[in-house]
Amino acid sequence: MTWSDPRGYDPLVAASAAFRDRHPHVRIDWDKRSLQRFESTPVDELAATYDLMIIDHPHVGEVVAQNCLLPIDRHGDPALLEQLASETVGKSFHSYFYGGHQWALPVDAACQVQAIRPDLCDAPLTDLSAVIAEARAGRVLLPLRPPHVLMCFFTLMANLGTPFPVSRDGALDPANGRRTMEALQALSDAVDPACHGMDPIAALDALxxxxxxxxxxxxxxYAPYAQAGYRPNRLSYHDIPAAGLSGPLGSALGGTGLAVSARTAHPELCTEFALWVASAGMQSGLYTANNGQPGNALAWADATVNARTGNAYHQTRMSHEAAWLRPRHAGYMGFQEEASHILLDALTGKATHDSALSALHARFLESFPA
Structure with missing residues (x-):
């Protein structure tokens, strides 16, 4: 099971066909679901049906609690795993390590970045105040559909130097929390109200x-949008504009990992496939040639891979290397959904900024198992 975007589906189908050349008796068929369903469907529900699945790293705490995935390190060669860890983009490999085991391999790396239309925008913006001015001129889109409103909040908080807490012992900085809410409010007020119903794919399509x-x-x-002919107009990707003084750090980490079900009857074969898809050779070649967005750093540095996407990987590398890792404990996913709606209530005037910040922190603390 994967998600129904060419980036999530096409490279896995191509890899599965090539894997059959290595193992003629093996056939891997991929189903797909929408981005919204991908972000919200519990992993244990998928693992009951599928041998292999693409997952989102904030699910890993629940994965451990439910014992529904097979640790990659149970059958994976330790030397290969060590090599992949050294070839990761930012925290991508580490994002799937939890409770002493590796639960997925980062076949796709992503974080929040800046997308521009080169024919309408001379250069990327580096300062948030300039972005807000452009938004007031009607030239900015922003995906605010849950959970992406929360991802924007996370990115801005971390960029200001006080990231959102990731443990029950952490504190939410009230001053920077207010600054973050004010910045997000300014953007939300300036962009088209349709942005409240947009996820990144919808926003990129509109752009x-x-x-x-x-x-x-x-x-x-979403690197394929930077490929010639993918959409009517080609996009260009760059590091995020800064709200703080330290440049493009703190972007909320995304990406996807390839995981194996604990119920599979073919654990060694599935693990072999996952390691192969995550390898530098596959990621730099067949994977990216089929609309894939690699998670391997050697693919990110590859000249051919970058040429295909207008240097999207070179131009966003700093944001990815300095990205912020979300909480991953069992209970986080419920918080992510509720927190998104707390923020939307504040941005639409149904709650004050201070009450929203208090509710966010209270709900976060409640999300941890007793």
Missing amino acids: ADGSRAAMIPFTYL
Whole structure:
């Protein structure tokens, strides 16, 4: 099971066909679901049906609690795992390590970056105040559909130097929490109200297909949009604009990992496939040639891979290396959904900023198992 975007589906189908050349008796068929369902469906529900699945790293705490995935390190060669760990983009490999085991391999790396229309925008913006000015001129889109409103909040908080807490012992900095809410409010008020119903794919489609909006300051990297002919207008990707003084750090990490069900009857074969798909050779070649967005750092540095996407990987590397890792404990996913709606209530005037910040922290503490 994967998600129904060419980036999530095409490279896995191509890899599975090539894997059959190595193992003629093996056939891997992929089903797909929408991005929204991918982000919200419990992993144990998928693992009951599928041998292999693409997962989102914030699920790993629940994975451990439910014992529904097979640790990759149970059958994976330790030397290969060590090599992949050294070839990761930022925290991508580490994001699937939890409770002493590796639960998935990062076949796709992403974080929030800046997308622009080069024909409508001379250069990426580096300062959030300039972005807000562009938004007030009607030239900015921003995906605010849950959970992406929360991802924007996370990115801005971390970029200001006080990341959202990841443990029950952490504190939410009230001053920077207010600064973050004010910045997010300014953006939300300035962009088209339709942005409240947009996820990154919808926002990128609108940017690539339209004639007025020139940029998205915070959206997850979808490199195929930077390929010639993928959409009517080609996009260009760059590091996020900074709200703080330290440049493009703190972007909320995304990406996907390839995991194996604990119920599979073919654990060694599935593990072999996952390791092979995550390898530098596959990621730099067949995977990226079929709309894939690699998780391997050697693919990110590859000149051919970058040429295909207008240097999207070179131009967003700093944001990815300095990305912020979300909480991953069992209970986080419920918090992510509720927190998104707390923020939307504040941005639409149904709650004050201070009450929203208090509710966010209280709900976060309640999300941890007793």
